[in-house]
Amino acid sequence: MYRNTKGFSLPETLVAFSCVLMICGLFFPFLIHYASRLQQLQREVEALKFLREGVEEAIVTHEFVDHSRTYKGVRYELVWKSEGSGEACVEYDKNTGDFKEVCVKADG
Template identity: 65%
Template structure:
């Protein structure tokens, strides 16, 4: 009988390929979840940046107006609650989770 000394045999190749598929099936869902969580955190960081800029601008100019901006296809809206300088909130709509809000109040 001839011996295969030039490389892998078919059963060895199939076993190695199935091991690679099993490892990929474990890690791919984890990576997808990690990417979506990273995107959600990116939206929240942008909302916090916009909130900080809006509050700083309002403190310096003493004008508390609502305004909005688009960044990365997401609309961020800065709203002053109760018509004054007591609380500021940034609302943004994240795909899949709905409307999110980041707020800061004068007492914080």
């Protein structure tokens, strides 16, 4: 019958390797998109945290002062749109050159 039954032949190895490459080729773009979306959401969460801290400070001190900070290489700037209007925004760079803004406005 068959004399060599101790291992895989070259065609079997090539087929298995090509299957692994096809699976990786399908999943890597998804994983790269998922990782970039996760970074965007992390930046937005940090902006919302900074906005909350700034609004809480303004409520306690009654001072509407602009602040800025850098966290993990991203610069966040808290800006009060007009003195005492109750509208505050945090602007941050999305690392694509354009800025994103998260705002909150007091009703009443």
